[in-house]
Amino acid sequence: MARRIDEQRLTAAAARVFARHGFHAARVSEIAREAGVAQGTVYLYFKSKEGLYVAVLERLARQIREASAGLAWTSVTSANALRDQFADLYTEIFETCAASRGVAGLLLGGPPVGRSSEVRSELLRDAEAVSVAYLEAGASAGLLRSIATTTVARAIVGLLLHTVTRTIVEDGRADGLRALAEELLDFELHGLLAPADRTQTAHTAVPAAPMTTS
Amino acid sequence: MARRIDEQRLTAAAARVFARHGFHAARVSEIAREAGVAQGTVYLYFKSKEGLYVAVLERLARQIREASAGLAWTSVTSANALRDQFADLYTEIFETCAASRGVAGLLLGGPPVGRSSEVRSELLRDAEAVSVAYLEAGASAGLLRSIATTTVARAIVGLLLHTVTRTIVEDGRADGLRALAEELLDFELHGLLAPADRTQTAHTAVPAAPMTTS
Amino acid sequence: MARRIDEQRLTAAAARVFARHGFHAARVSEIAREAGVAQGTVYLYFKSKEGLYVAVLERLARQIREASAGLAWTSVTSANALRDQFADLYTEIFETCAASRGVAGLLLGGPPVGRSSEVRSELLRDAEAVSVAYLEAGASAGLLRSIATTTVARAIVGLLLHTVTRTIVEDGRADGLRALAEELLDFELHGLLAPADRTQTAHTAVPAAPMTTS
Amino acid sequence: MARRIDEQRLTAAAARVFARHGFHAARVSEIAREAGVAQGTVYLYFKSKEGLYVAVLERLARQIREASAGLAWTSVTSANALRDQFADLYTEIFETCAASRGVAGLLLGGPPVGRSSEVRSELLRDAEAVSVAYLEAGASAGLLRSIATTTVARAIVGLLLHTVTRTIVEDGRADGLRALAEELLDFELHGLLAPADRTQTAHTAVPAAPMTTS
């Protein structure tokens, strides 16, 4: 058990240090100091700095998975029920990431280090797979439209991902995460277009030449 | 005497090498060899390896901006026109990124190196700003719903970004990019829900506990 | 665990290598080899090659100070007593420098490297200060003439310095250092002129145009 | 002749740059820029940076020799005449060095670079030789005491050298150089001791333990 505790101390310290400096600039010496152990001790628990890094990422990936697994998933028979379940899921994910901002940034946007790319890819692939499953289930149930499943599944994951990266990791938003989830779901479910019965005349002042800023 | 070698030779070689290995694992010696110049020559044109890297990213960022700026933007008065214009834009972006897959991966998902984070941030910020502008213009023209603008703008950018990263950079898709764009737009504009008049009974077989894969 | 190798091993090796090649041409790798440690080890003990160099110079500067501080200084009431005390001091300095010829050359005549100039300057300034103190004390005691104190103090230090540089460092003289000291003191105390009562006729064959050698 | 001019321009520029940065930190590019020529041009006139450096030192060494050679040396038959001639010599040397402070510092205290050590040594050796010649001539003429010629000759050179280094190069004194020369000569000729007929009782407060400053 002591072993477990020390390992925890190390990954926790490593998470802080990696979050602070990124993988390459992080020093094993700093991690050891922050964990209150000698440098050599790190190598009793982890094969290498790389291994320690991957372990840190894996912990967050696991937490995200657990967060979603912990939810009560039931068969869904209405759009509202579907929406509520996903709002729960998104909120859990957001909160888990908000609690580990720094590591979340590395998990989603860090450099490829050892198996780190796989950890990220697997997480995203799983998320996409879940997404695909729901889209298909929803479609066959008549709740959802039949659309380009793979593309849209990826779009949904990307939308979540970027929200985490920009709004939670970069801006540091930690409150109102459920509201954030609801806003995203509203967009996902209903799309952008105004209800068909609304008049669609307009000379919309859509500006020319986008992204010519900066 | 004018520069005798083309700066382009260097950035092109650097793009290949950085794409192959990422920033940290890329060796200046390999870049020089690939460009067919001596190592020292690199430093006649760029202050450092870091500077060279940022220059490579900036070139792609510029290309993406130019791709979108080159389009004919007109005032939009119908949902279809809006959709067409964005299909053009997305297609241009996809094609630009497909032409520089490796660098696109670094630009969108690479580690922070020198000013590289700013280059990425500026690009995303600009994209989000454009997105916001269109959402607001579309809404005030009655074409689009009024929704949480910032959140949705980020969602849209994230959705694009992840599509580029996964489908174009990782999977290497180079054809059918307009179709991809159309699929995304269909999702963006109409959302996931089946038309309201469709019956919404269903016992949706929505599976419990998502993301418990691998 | 206490340092396992002796810092002394490093400075001694460094002293030899620096003495052999001077600061710039000295290679850290050679110092490490000469000390029988790995290159990296040098940097456990010293921040940089520069720091190691300065440490080597400081050690000799300290030794010179200690050599002079170890002498029994008493109030002086006669020219002979004064002369004896200084003969002791000079001899100590000469012997200390003779024991570290190479380093003495660098301390007194090496290029400015990091704080090395300050180490030298401080030593010389202290020496001049002591000189000034003695000249003034001697003058107020009626033992010495009243003369341009600062200028003469510097002259005396310079005379010692150059003797060390030329006779001890360059020529490698290691014996008869007390005699050397006595000769210098004879010159310092009595000057060059023949006793006034000696006839001063002479057709001195003072040669014209000096220094047209080589 | 154009060649001469360019060479002059180069040595003059090099003197400034070497004086500013020392040999190692001086950049050939900076010298070329300061001289208003291309880098390659330097190598039309000098074999290497080292050669240029030595040329700069040699120029000052030559100037010092010429300064002394330009004086009217006549046979000396009195202490006063001797003193006057040397006052002239010292003043010339001081003024020459004051006019090239930076280079004087390098000539007398710079690092060993190529033949630079020889240039310095030759100058000092010549100075010592002249000194020896005068001491011997003066002694045989009965003007000067018979003393340890070599030692004293070196002492005299060292005294001059250090005065140049400290008072002219470091402190930047440029005026009153003749007075400085006279002060040195007074010390050299008469020594420190008070005239014998002055009472030599005194309890001289000669301080104990010198050089324990800093």
Add this chain to the structure above:
DNA sequence: GATGAATGAGTTTTCATTCAT
């Protein structure tokens, strides 16, 4: 198990020098 001193491989960068124009 824990320690931390020692290791030494590995890489960017500088800058004197060359030589095609």
Add this chain to the structure above:
DNA sequence: AATGAATGAAAACTCATTCAT
């Protein structure tokens, strides 16, 4: 003769990892 772009050798320093205690 002059140019200055290109060259490439050379070296300090860092830091992950090891292993004797």
